[in-house]
Amino acid sequence: MTRVAVVGLGMMGLTHLNVYRSLSNVTIAAICDADADRLSGETTATGNVEGTADASVKSLPAEVRRCSDLNEVIGAADVDVVDICLPTHLHVRFGKQVLLAGQHLIVEKPLARNSTDADELAQAARSAKGLAFVGQCMRFWPGWAWLKDAVNDGRYGKVLAATFRRVVDHPKGAFYENGDLCGGALLDLHIHDTDFVHYLFGMPKSVNSFGYSKNTNEPDHVVTRYLYDHVPLVVAEGGWAMSDGFPFSMSYNLNFENATVDFDINREQSLRICEVGKPIEYPEVDAKMGYDLQLAYFIDCIEKQRKPETVTLENAADTIRIVEAEAESIKTGSAVSLG
Structure with a gap:
């Protein structure tokens, strides 16, 4: 069972959360957001495609940790995968921290705010213990x-x-x-x-x-x-x-x-x-x-211990x-x- 923490509970964070709840081989270990109302489910984001951002934070099991500080997730013993759905300019900073901590990393698209940052994150992933993936969902x-x-x-x-x-x-x-x-x-x-x-x-x-x-x-x-x-x-x-x-x-x-x-x-x-x-x-x-399909694919890559091929961080940097x-x-x- 792969244990996932979703960081950032905006439109894409809720969309990813909804997918994880449908996967039998995934446990949601934690959710993280600096906004207390989002973390409690008092306010929610909406998606622009029907079926996105449908997850309800309020209905998550009590054992799911709710964190306002990302440091409670990065390097945590109960988290295998950190799924970063934060604003784009924060991807490289926190993505590198996740990789340095030895965890698997998912970054929502775009990989970074610019190609320099994207290359930096791709370089960090090459020598990391964990696998890295970017959500180029198309x-x-x-x-x-x-x-x-x-x-x-x-x-x-x-x-x-x-x-x-x-x-x-x-x-x-x-x-x-x-x-x-x-x-x-x-x-x-x-x-x-x-x-x-x-x-x-x-x-x-x-x-x-x-x-x-x-x-x-x-x-x-x-x-x-x-x-x-x-x-x-x-x-x-x-x-x-x-x-x-x-x-x-x-x-x-x-x-x-x-x-x-x-x-x-x-x-x-x-x-x-x-x-x-x-x-x-x-x-x-x-x-x-x-x-749905991209997250299921990456979880399968983790279980089989093989690097993703359909999309790589290098692909995303070139895009x-x-x-x-x-x-x-x-x-x-x-x-x-x-x-």
Whole structure:
């Protein structure tokens, strides 16, 4: 039985907590938050996807330790895994402490506020006793994981065009209003699709990005073209600059030589395949979310004592490098090479 402590009880902390409660091979040893009302469950965060942040702190068993100080969790004898769902700029500091203490580490995405910090955390993980994992959940999300397989095995021929879109209204709260801390929608939201583009096609040769700030001092809405030799057109749009009440939307459309496939989370039959010479198909998609599957995957890695391969800290650091190039492209108005 793997004993987990969840640190930070915002939207993602509660989402992770909910997943752990569904896993038969996990015990929740502790929860930690400096906010007394969150720790007691008097106030709760809300998620932007149905089914997230549903966990109730109040209904946790009495034996689950409630801590307001992270030092009560890091190095604790009753905690095997520390799951850090703290604000992005705190990841490197506390992530390194967890690894130095010999515990396993989960860090919510993005791995760090910048690629320098991300590299520092990845370097610490290489020599650590415990395993380390970053929550780039789209690599596990049903529909997206299916797409990765479809691209890899070439079942529809070569990819001619790939378009991704992820937009919503602005999440409220001091963290999300401070671009210096959260990095704007570019780093906090759009990074999901940048990472999946990276996962599908590798590091792009360059990026050409356009965007603007609305809610923070960093890009809150962005459209990027990723340049590859082997795929003619790869584009992603992301942002949280929509008017209040605009529902969360994530989708993709890929045009292959022999088929067009698309996914829309807000459509009843979310995955659609239009293959040449065949009727339109709507394959059933697993109802589980990427959060469920990624955490189950990492717990399995711990039990089998093998390093995660679907996503690594090095992968996550490289994704942040791409995002930083996107930010530079928006500022300069020019394409930015990634070497």
